[in-house]
Amino acid sequence: DSGVTQTPKHLITATGQRVTLRCSPRSGDLSVYWYQQSLDQGLQFLIHYYNGEERAKGNILERFSAQQFPDLHSELNLSSLELGDSALYFCASSVGQGNLYEQYFGPGTRLTVT
Amino acid sequence: GENVEQHPSTLSVQEGDSAVIKCTYSDSASNYFPWYKQELGKRPQLIIDIRSNVGEKKDQRIAVTLNKTAKHFSLHITETQPEDSAVYFCAASGDSSYKLIFGSGTRLLVRP
Numbered sequence: 001d002s003g004v005t006q007t008p009k010h011l012i013t014a015t016g017q018r019v020t021l022r023c024s025p026r027s028g029d030l031s032v033y034w035y036q037q038s039l040d041q042g043l044q045f046l047i048h049y050y051n052g053e054e055r056a057k058g059n060i061l062e063r064f065s066a067q068q069f070p071d072l073h074s075e076l077n078l079s080s081l082e083l084g085d086s087a088l089y090f091c092a093s094s095v096g097q098g099n100l101y102e103q104y105f106g107p108g109t110r111l112t113v114t
Numbered sequence: 115g116e117n118v119e120q121h122p123s124t125l126s127v128q129e130g131d132s133a134v135i136k137c138t139y140s141d142s143a144s145n146y147f148p149w150y151k152q153e154l155g156k157r158p159q160l161i162i163d164i165r166s167n168v169g170e171k172k173d174q175r176i177a178v179t180l181n182k183t184a185k186h187f188s189l190h191i192t193e194t195q196p197e198d199s200a201v202y203f204c205a206a207s208g209d210s211s212y213k214l215i216f217g218s219g220t221r222l223l224v225r226p
Contacts, residue, residue, distance in 0.1 A: 098212055
């Protein structure tokens with residue numbers, strides 16, 4: 001157990017819908033990273049937050065947004081869902097925002113869009 | 115843009131043999147190279163990492179080598195065991211952005 005929690009574990013929804021994925025980092029970690037893992041695209045970085053502020057963006061679609069709250073938990077919002085959004089979504093947390101700090105991955109949320 | 119290529123995509127070895135997975139990165143500013151092991155349906159777990167000021171690092175049966183000039187790094191697993199069977203991902207990141215750029219993964223099967 002990495003200490004990072006993600007809810008829900010599984011999510012099945014229809015095209016066009018909107019969902020929210022939640023991540024609670026390890027106690028004391030200020031950074032949260034979101035990654036998408038799909039069969040054809042592998043593990044892809046989406047976005048990084050540090051202490052409530054967005055620090056870096058990857059290939060995140062405009063239909064996706066995220067935020068990190070004052071208690072440091074983070075939410076990833078996916079809207080106008082398409083079949084291709086079906087994937088495993090991982091969040092990872094680390095103490096700081098540099099690559100001196102190991103990123104600990106949560107168990108993931110498996111999203112299925114039908 | 116930033117890219118990490120990983121080979122082979124699948125690797126099957128006999129228990130006790132060695133396994134080598136190779137990665138090449140494109141961003142010369144990359145300075146941190148972790149390796150993750152992911153079992154089916156589970157989260158990626160860091161198994162070893164190396165920084166650009168080091169050429170080789172070893173942890174029991176696992177070693178990683180880095181050639182900055184050629185921009186490639188490799189994972190070496192010796193005396194493989196069935197529990198080493200998993201998907202292994204290499205990744206790279208740099209100081210300009212701390213995001214991890216992952217390779218496409220290698221599915222390792224260790225045959226008993």
